[in-house]
Amino acid sequence: MEVAEHTRERASPLDALRDRYLAAQLAGDRREALRLVLEEGLRAGATVAELQLAVIQEAQREIGRLWQENRISIAQEHMATAISHVVLAHLYDRAPRADTNGKKVLVACVEGELHDLPARLAADALDLAGFEVRYLGASVPVHALLSMIDQVKPDLVALSVTMAFNAAALREAVARVRAHTGGRLPIAVGGNACRGVPAEPGVVVCAGDAGELVALVERAVRGAAA
Amino acid sequence: MEALLEALDARGKAISARVIREMYAHPFWTERFGDRGRGEADKDGDFHIAHLREALVTEDEEALPRYARWLRSVLTARGMCTHHLADNLLRLGDALGQELPDGVRARAYLYHASAALHYDAGPARHLQDHADPIVAALDAREWPGDPALTRETHRELVSYLADAVAQERPALFADHVVWLRAFWERRGVPDTALDAQLAALSAHLSHEHAPADDAVQAIAFARDRLAPLHGDQVER
Numbered sequence: 234m235e236v237a238e239h240t241r242e243r244a245s246p247l248d249a250l251r252d253r254y255l256a257a258q259l260a261g262d263r264r265e266a267l268r269l270v271l272e273e274g275l276r277a278g279a280t281v282a283e284l285q286l287a288v289i290q291e292a293q294r295e296i297g298r299l300w301q302e303n304r305i306s307i308a309q310e311h312m313a314t315a316i317s318h319v320v321l322a323h324l325y326d327r328a329p330r331a332d333t334n335g336k337k338v339l340v341a342c343v344e345g346e347l348h349d350l351p352a353r354l355a356a357d358a359l360d361l362a363g364f365e366v367r368y369l370g371a372s373v374p375v376h377a378l379l380s381m382i383d384q385v386k387p388d389l390v391a392l393s394v395t396m397a398f399n400a401a402a403l404r405e406a407v408a409r410v411r412a413h414t415g416g417r418l419p420i421a422v423g424g425n426a427c428r429g430v431p432a433e434p435g436v437v438v439c440a441g442d443a444g445e446l447v448a449l450v451e452r453a454v455r456g457a458a459a
Numbered sequence: 460m461e462a463l464l465e466a467l468d469a470r471g472k473a474i475s476a477r478v479i480r481e482m483y484a485h486p487f488w489t490e491r492f493g494d495r496g497r498g499e500a501d502k503d504g505d506f507h508i509a510h511l512r513e514a515l516v517t518e519d520e521e522a523l524p525r526y527a528r529w530l531r532s533v534l535t536a537r538g539m540c541t542h543h544l545a546d547n548l549l550r551l552g553d554a555l556g557q558e559l560p561d562g563v564r565a566r567a568y569l570y571h572a573s574a575a576l577h578y579d580a581g582p583a584r585h586l587q588d589h590a591d592p593i594v595a596a597l598d599a600r601e602w603p604g605d606p607a608l609t610r611e612t613h614r615e616l617v618s619y620l621a622d623a624v625a626q627e628r629p630a631l632f633a634d635h636v637v638w639l640r641a642f643w644e645r646r647g648v649p650d651t652a653l654d655a656q657l658a659a660l661s662a663h664l665s666h667e668h669a670p671a672d673d674a675v676q677a678i679a680f681a682r683d684r685l686a687p688l689h690g691d692q693v694e695r
Binding site: 301302 | 522536
């Protein structure tokens with residue numbers, strides 16, 4: 234399977250691990266993918282965040298490019314992504330967790346958004362940073378989101394949107410959450426399609442990775458508590 | 460704007476589906492892509508409307524061009540050419556412009572997206588910019604078989620060639636050429652007609668549109684793919 238030249242140009246150990254992880258994904262070899270990340274990656278001293286972002290997330294970007302260019306099928310893309318979900322779950326289990334900070338965060342993909350790996354990464358990062366996370370996954374209807382807010386009483390809601398045509402669903406979710414909570418519940422927005430979303434009072438927009446999201450959420454929660 | 464958005468919500472998908480239906484009236488589409496392709500085309504039509512709506516609401520004039528360029532990369536990897544998508548967007552723009560209140564706004568966005576499918580400067584852009592005279596030069600020649608049939612594919616040939624050059628994937632052109640030969644054969648066009656067209660296209664580009672090395676090489680690659688199908692009938 235041809236891998237983009239740009240993924241071969243750099244020679245760092247994580248780049249090499251990423252390429253081997255990608256090969257395991259495309260071969261459907263879940264055990265090898267796990268071994269590479271959990272044994273080789275962690276044993277070599279890579280942090281969980283590095284493995285999540287520089288190996289798994291970058292491999293997923295390459296998976297997306299390969300599908301776009303019709304070099305892999307949609308079934309192969311789903312298989313590869315399913316392997317990443319399994320590996321992330323195992324990484325999460327091995328990762329050191331910061332002391333709980335007593336704050337609850339609800340993480341969800343907006344209604345219609347099926348790309349849930351970015352939200353999964355965000356949920357894991359927030360959890361490992363000490364937040365109590367309720368992760369709702371892909372395409373959460375707004376009414377269900379509001380119901381969970383009433384049930385869980387989070388300190389912040391984080392919404393993920395990847396596809397540009399779901400931006401309207403994001404705006405709807407933000408408006409409904411603000412109306413439902415009187416504007417008092419901070420909202421964080423992240424994902425590829427959030428870049429065009431203007432920040433408004435009570436809404437923070439994260440165009441960066443999971444690490445940046447954690448910092449933004451920490452600030453937003455502190456600000457709301459002040 | 461509100462009237463346009465309401466009408467787009469109410470009728471946009473149906474109009475898009477009709478535009479697809481009109482395109483699929485030509486046998487190329489069903490024979491090339493089948494029922495599954497038709498289903499995907501309808502889904503893409505829905506996505507056109509969704510992205511258009513988002514662009515109108517956010518007044519982001521570059522949203523549709525970004526979408527169109529991304530979709531082009533997906534579709535050209537799956538057997539279509541830029542001209543197909545560009546034409547589809549123009550047709551959709553015309554239909555919405557005529558049928559929706561304040562539809563000219565929607566048409567402007569879709570026309571802009573279609574125009575954004577021009578490649579950046581380079582050999583592929585050159586082919587796109589000179590498609591009209593290239594097509595006219597091919598149209599002016601006599602071809603064996605049904606001239607109407609052979610002429611209508613000239614614009615697509617140039618577009619497939621531009622895509623192959625832009626993406627450095629000569630197979631994008633060659634795969635289409637191999638398929639086209641069989642399509643014509645089913646309609647009684649002699650199997651040497653296509654190679655003759657490719658030879659003429661190559662000669663025209665070499666003489667009239669230098670530098671054209673990438674395009675000429677892509678044509679040569681396609682002719683080599685045709686050669687085993689012809690046996691020894693193809694002359695170089």
